[in-house]
Amino acid sequence: MSEPNSPDSLRAGTESGEQFLAPDGEVVTSEDGREEDLPDGGVLEVDVDLATVNPDLADEATVAEIVAADRTVHAEVGEPLLRMEGVSVRFGGLTALDDVSFDIRRGEILGLIGPNGAGKTTAFNAMTGVYRPSSGRVVFDGRPLVRVKRNQITRLGIARTFQNIRLFSDMTALENVVVGTDARHRTSVPGAIFRSARHRREERDAIDRGMALLEFVGIGARATHQARNLPYGDQRRLEIARALATEPKLLCLDEPAAGFNPAEKEQLQELVRKIRDDGFTVLLIEHDMRLVMGVTDRIVVLEFGRKIAEGLPAEIREDPAVIAAYLGVPDDATA
Numbered sequence: 415m416s417e418p419n420s421p422d423s424l425r426a427g428t429e430s431g432e433q434f435l436a437p438d439g440e441v442v443t444s445e446d447g448r449e450e451d452l453p454d455g456g457v458l459e460v461d462v463d464l465a466t467v468n469p470d471l472a473d474e475a476t477v478a479e480i481v482a483a484d485r486t487v488h489a490e491v492g493e494p495l496l497r498m499e500g501v502s503v504r505f506g507g508l509t510a511l512d513d514v515s516f517d518i519r520r521g522e523i524l525g526l527i528g529p530n531g532a533g534k535t536t537a538f539n540a541m542t543g544v545y546r547p548s549s550g551r552v553v554f555d556g557r558p559l560v561r562v563k564r565n566q567i568t569r570l571g572i573a574r575t576f577q578n579i580r581l582f583s584d585m586t587a588l589e590n591v592v593v594g595t596d597a598r599h600r601t602s603v604p605g606a607i608f609r610s611a612r613h614r615r616e617e618r619d620a621i622d623r624g625m626a627l628l629e630f631v632g633i634g635a636r637a638t639h640q641a642r643n644l645p646y647g648d649q650r651r652l653e654i655a656r657a658l659a660t661e662p663k664l665l666c667l668d669e670p671a672a673g674f675n676p677a678e679k680e681q682l683q684e685l686v687r688k689i690r691d692d693g694f695t696v697l698l699i700e701h702d703m704r705l706v707m708g709v710t711d712r713i714v715v716l717e718f719g720r721k722i723a724e725g726l727p728a729e730i731r732e733d734p735a736v737i738a739a740y741l742g743v744p745d746d747a748t749a
């Protein structure tokens with residue numbers, strides 16, 4: 415499903431009527447294409463004095479340490495974190511995903527590729543709780559997702575970015591990220607209103623972590639810029655920072671390089687590697703084959719809703735079924 419790539423797509427909910435997960439895990443409906451409201455009636459007050467932000471954030475190792483997720487993950491590194499087990503998704507008479515099985519292993523960057531209409535987005539939606547499989551199941555960190563509501567997915571540890579950038583466009587970059595860290599806060603609404611010591615501490619931590627996240631993705635200097643005024647590439651980075659703010663066990667990136675020039679794609683590769691090296695597991699759906707081949711640890715290939723190949727990038731590149739599926743794609747795009 416191709417998406418517009420202009421900054422105009424910054425406005426949330428441009429896919430009319432579609433529901434999506436807000437950073438606090440609530441389901442937000444944006445039927446009329448307007449920006450979504452603040453979660454929980456605007457409890458959030460982010461009034462940031464950057465002078466108070468941790469000076470240690472100039473140090474890359476400290477930044478990486480703050481950004482790393484503080485979560486218990488049951489899967490060991492290299493073991494399956496998410497399992498697609500014989501998943502089929504049907505829309506009326508159309509089988510968009512047909513008995514598809516594969517694993518995403520903890521600590522890897524898995525690429526999910528395939529020609530247009532192959533079922534990538536459908537698979538992505540099945541594993542992020544947007545679609546319930548017609549048959550088969552998705553198991554995430556040992557827990558079947560069958561009865562999990564969409565608004566629990568973020569809390570369970572799956573974060574995603576969208577083909578169509580979705581940010582709080584009137585908020586600053588830092589505020590956008592702090593909203594994401596807020597998804598993991600434990601303070602009650604009364605706690606927030608009376609600004610309890612715990613709430614103040616959480617707020618300070620959230621701002622520290624928010625700044626670290628912005629540094630991590632390379633836009634620390636733009637912390638106080640309104641999201642709508644950021645260059646397109648920085649908006650994409652901000653989306654990734656916001657997803658990381660929820661401390662996900664699995665980060666799903668849906669065509670993060672859409673609209674990027676070659677230099678930006680190169681930088682994105684570096685960022686995705688850095689995210690993996692910081693202990694996150696990454697699923698990458700991406701059309702740009704050069705980027706996919708250059709950054710992923712393993713690749714799963716779909717065609718007409720079926721898995722036709724799975725393996726290391728070098729194996730996938732040589733796979734006759736994959737080559738046949740991509741016939742017509744110019745050589746330089748697959749190099």
Ligand SMILES: Nc1ncnc2c1ncn2[C@@H]1O[C@H](COP(=O)(O)OP(=O)(O)OP(=O)(O)O)[C@@H](O)[C@H]1O
Pocket residue numbers: 415416505508509510528529530531532533534535536537
């Ligand atoms: N909500 C829907 N209702 C009906 N058909 C759908 C729906 N979503 C996807 N499809 C169909 O399912 C098939 C797989 O679509 P999907 O978007 O998952 O493919 P994709 O690999 O992500 O494609 P692209 O690379 O173009 O984004 C296509 O034939 C598509 O038209």
